[in-house]
Amino acid sequence: MILQPFDPWKSPLCTCPAKMSLNPYTGCPHGCLYCYASSYIPRFAECRPKVDLLRRLAREAAKVEPGTLVAMSNSSDPYPPLEKDLRLSRGCLQILKERGLCVQVVTKSHLVAQDVELLADMRTCVAITVTTLQDSICRRLEPGAPLPAKRLAAMAKLAENGVAVSARIDPIIPGINDEEIDELVVAVSRAGAGHITSSTFKARPGSMNKIISAFPQEGATLESLFARGGKVAGSCYLPAETGRDLMQRVKECAQREGVTFSSCREGLAAVPGINCDGSHLLSAMHKCDAVP
Ligand code: SF4
Numbered sequence: 001m002i003l004q005p006f007d008p009w010k011s012p013l014c015t016c017p018a019k020m021s022l023n024p025y026t027g028c029p030h031g032c033l034y035c036y037a038s039s040y041i042p043r044f045a046e047c048r049p050k051v052d053l054l055r056r057l058a059r060e061a062a063k064v065e066p067g068t069l070v071a072m073s074n075s076s077d078p079y080p081p082l083e084k085d086l087r088l089s090r091g092c093l094q095i096l097k098e099r100g101l102c103v104q105v106v107t108k109s110h111l112v113a114q115d116v117e118l119l120a121d122m123r124t125c126v127a128i129t130v131t132t133l134q135d136s137i138c139r140r141l142e143p144g145a146p147l148p149a150k151r152l153a154a155m156a157k158l159a160e161n162g163v164a165v166s167a168r169i170d171p172i173i174p175g176i177n178d179e180e181i182d183e184l185v186v187a188v189s190r191a192g193a194g195h196i197t198s199s200t201f202k203a204r205p206g207s208m209n210k211i212i213s214a215f216p217q218e219g220a221t222l223e224s225l226f227a228r229g230g231k232v233a234g235s236c237y238l239p240a241e242t243g244r245d246l247m248q249r250v251k252e253c254a255q256r257e258g259v260t261f262s263s264c265r266e267g268l269a270a271v272p273g274i275n276c277d278g279s280h281l282l283s284a285m286h287k288c289d290a291v292p
Helices: 053-061 088-099 110-120 135-141 148-160 178-190 205-214 216-227 240-257 280-285
Strands: 003-005 020-022 069-072 102-107 124-129 164-172 195-200 260-263
Touching: 003 053, 053 088, 069 088, 088 102, 088 110, 102 110, 110 124, 110 148, 124 148, 124 280, 135 148, 135 205, 148 164, 148 178, 164 178, 164 240, 164 280, 178 195, 178 240, 195 240, 205 216, 240 260
Parallel strands: 020 069, 069 102, 102 124, 124 164, 164 195, 195 260
Antiparallel strands: 003 020
16 A cells, blocks of 8 residues: 555554655665664665556545545655656645645655645645754765755745745754754744654664764763663663753753744653644644644
C-alpha cells in the first residue's frame, strides 16, 4: 500500500493525531547520522521512486475519507534531489488535493518551495527540519541534506505565500547543537514558522556509532550521558532531567518569540489545541475534519 496508517514505531510516547503516511520515495540521500529509518530499510542511502506511484496513490486516495490527514513523509524525505526532475511528490500533492485530503509535508529540503503555489492552494502545512545554523555541523551531521540557509529561505518563501509552516528543531544532541537552541528558535520564527516541534536524540546502536565517529570529541560525553538514561521502544533516551531541561529551553525561547511549542516522544504533557507534530496549524487555517 502507498497510503498507510501512520506507524509510530511502537513508541508508547507518540502523541501524534491519527493520520496516514505517504512516502513517494524509498530511501533517502540526506544521510543524517541520527536517522532511525536507515536502520530498517535496505539500501537506504539509495533513493528510488516508488514503483507506479501516482496510479496506485490515485486508486488508494479515492477510498480515503476527505479531510483525513496525510503526512508526507515519515521514512524518507519527499524532496530529494530526484524530485527536481521527477516531480513525484508534486504529483502526489495534486492527487491528494483533488481528493480533498489534508497534507502535512515534512522535509529538510528547500525544494519544497518549488511547489509553493500548489501548497498555498490546498489544505496543507509544511514542517521543515533545521537542527543547526552552522554549515560545518550540518555537513557532518546531515551530509547530504541542504544547508541551513536554504531551508530557512524555503520556510520564508512558503510563509510569505500563505502556507502554514512549522519548524522541527529535532533532534537536539548535547554537545553538538544544544548551544544553538536560542539562535535556532529565533531564526525559524523570524523565517515564518508558527510552531516549533522539538525532541532530543534517541540513540540506536547504529546511529550512536555514526555520531561518535563524526564527532569524536563529543562522543565520550554523549556515551556516558546515554548510559544513565532509559530505553523506550528500542531507543536509548538521555537521562530524564537532561531531556526535560533541553525541552524547557526550547519552550521558553519559543514563548519569547511568540510561537507555539511541542515535543516529540519526550513524555511531556500535551497542550490543548497544540498537536505534537504541528498539524494544528493546518486545522487553524483550513477545515480538516480528521485533525483534532
Ligand atoms: S532526511 Fe529524514 S529520512 Fe532522510 S536521512 Fe535524514 S532523518 Fe533519515
